[in-house]
Structures are given as C-alpha cells and as structure tokens.
Amino acid sequence: MTVDTAGLSAPLGRPATIIAHVSCEVQLADLAIPGIPGTKTITSSFTSPIDPYRARGDQP
Structure with a gap:
C-alpha cells in the first residue's frame, strides 16, 4: 500500500486530496x-478530499 500525501502541503483555502x-x-x-x-x-x-480550511502540517 502507498499513500500520496502531497495534498497536505497545499496552501489553506486550496482544494486538495x-x-x-x-x-x-x-x-x-x-x-x-x-x-x-x-x-x-x-x-x-x-x-479522499482534504478540508480546504483545516490547518495542515506546520501551518497554524
């Protein structure tokens, strides 16, 4: 199994998966x-979509 988490680095407000x-x-x-x-x-x-307004990674 592999998981592509590149979407977690997208800026807040931008749709990602x-x-x-x-x-x-x-x-x-x-x-x-x-x-x-x-x-x-x-x-x-x-x-799976990521909530565009939820904090990601190091972001506050």
Whole structure:
C-alpha cells in the first residue's frame, strides 16, 4: 500500500486530496478449485478530499 500525501502541503483555502493505492496478490487455488495454478494481482485506489480550511502540517 502507498499513500500520496502531497495534498497536505497545499496552501489553506486550496482544494486538495490524499490518495491511497492498494495492491494484493491472490492465489487462484484459494478462490476456486484447489490445484488451479497461478495468481491474480488485484489493485485499487481511493481518493479522499482534504478540508480546504483545516490547518495542515506546520501551518497554524
């Protein structure tokens, strides 16, 4: 998992976001018939807005 927090450095009053990226490798044998070889990588991301008027980082 990685989290992009670059939005926290945006000046107050400017809209910004935080983005989380998640990746997971799933064994196919765990999902269906035992003995099926291989894996599948599943990825997703989520973006959350930051309140433009809430203090960020070092800002008072």
